[in-house]
Amino acid sequence: MKRFFATLMLLGSLGLSGVALSEGPTPAPALTAQPMEAAAVPAAPAEAAPAAAAEAAPAEVKPVPNKGDTTWMMVSTLLVILMIIPGVALFYGGLVRAKNMLSVLTQVMAIFCLISILWAVYGYSLAFGDGGSLNWAIGDLSKMFLAGITGDSTAATFTDGVVIPEFTFVAFQLTFAAITVALIVGGLAERVKFSALLVFAALWFTFSYLPIAHMVWATGGFLFEKGDLDFAGGTVVHINAGIAALVGAMVLGKRVGYGRDAMPPHSLPMTMVGASLLWVGWFGFNAGSNLEATGGAALAFINTILATAAAGLSWMFAEWLLRGKPSMLGVASGVIAGLVAITPAAGLVGPMGGIILGAVAGVVCLWGVSGLKKALGYDDSLDVFGIHGIGGIIGAIGTGIFVSPALGGVGVDGYSMGSQVVTQATGVLITILWSGVVSLVAFKLIDMTMGLRVSEEQEREGLDTASHGERAYNL
């Protein structure tokens, strides 16, 4: 049974790419031998469809999406949307000063809207298409404007012959792109110019999110082919966004009065509500990444509870021990760190492996937002790097370790811990470099042309009134 599950997972990580149909003439290699595969092809890009259909038509029955899988994926998509609006928005909003509350809420919601549209225009095609000679890094534009996708189109899952509606897959992946870009807001909060942020969001989405997502999840993608394991986006989402936020915080510079004036969070209850919505939504993120309502989703589900709880506790106890008091913000931050760390591992490690991974992430991320942050001296306003960047790296490396069947993981074909960890580290390194360079260039370009930061006067006034002409609280 375990063996079967391992195979399922491997196929899954292959299928996640793009889920075969978007890949055109070359479906996921691991799947090609299966007879059912031919039937899945008609949903492929237009040019491939007629031939495949002609071939398949006589004998094969076209797979029909299972209603349970379809429902689960639509629910998962909704859950991830809940993570962004209002989850991330409130989590971040509570952490800024009252005068910047609306600016953060506006930024997160506007980014969600913007990325949704860009995803349909070219994002989906570039992330999950077949890029030909550039396929190691990026897809193509054959599905621009979602061309050729209809209600009958299907996307492959981890199991041969099991499909989900392609529109569902498009929507599910859309939410991942949107949350990744929205996460970056935290590193720039309280000082970034709104127009500059939107331009950055579009640039970074195009040149960093899409290639990294393609490299990790699409057939033919460089890291995908190397066997890099990223179940639900630890590398693609969290390290990617964490690095962008770090670079942004450094290019932008510190907030006026940073280190001198008190900048306490204006509403930790909001942050608690946001963190809780993130946790609940994360079940869609992690268990939804299984693409089917099966035991794999159940494993990701239980891991999303246990690793998170372990991280919340480990952060809390470490803080209690080192600083004297267990804080609400500490538990909430630990919870997010745990969610981040279990993301790449969710459907791959056993529950006990997940608990250890979470517990480690809670403590190391506490160091990330205190010791490391102080040592490096940057002003990452809401600790996107300290939690998502560091937590993502722990998760990515930890996945390579705890996927081991000896440690309760589901295993992968030809697994050896050493080589898997090296592969995972390669993925981390490539993402850090790629996202780092793209972010640096994009931030610098924007800074030199339109300006990245509001004036000092506007910053002191607060972005709510200065940038948006409204205030959060009229009490």
Added chain:
Amino acid sequence: MKFVTAIIKPFKLDEVREALSGLGVSGITVTEVKGFGRQKGHTELYRGAEYVVDFLPKVKIEIAIKAELLEQAIEAISKAAQTGKIGDGKIFVWDLEQVVRIRTGEAGEAAI
């Protein structure tokens, strides 16, 4: 006539109001204020950031009374607001020149 300003711990407000009412003090003005004295502030820790909070929340009450009521009023406030711990507050006493009741135009002690 005397004007008394007292800074007290917020949770002592009701006891002080009752004590003053018992003396026949017919009006109190209450303001939520912040400040520091010997109690100083405290530190708050948000992830890696530590902030020293210098100004603690207190309640300021203000009353206008006849001069002969002063000693009793001071005693009533002191007794009601005291916990014996640092940060109990202070009482300031001022000479009051004039009081006017706006509705009727009465002035002096009659207006208190």
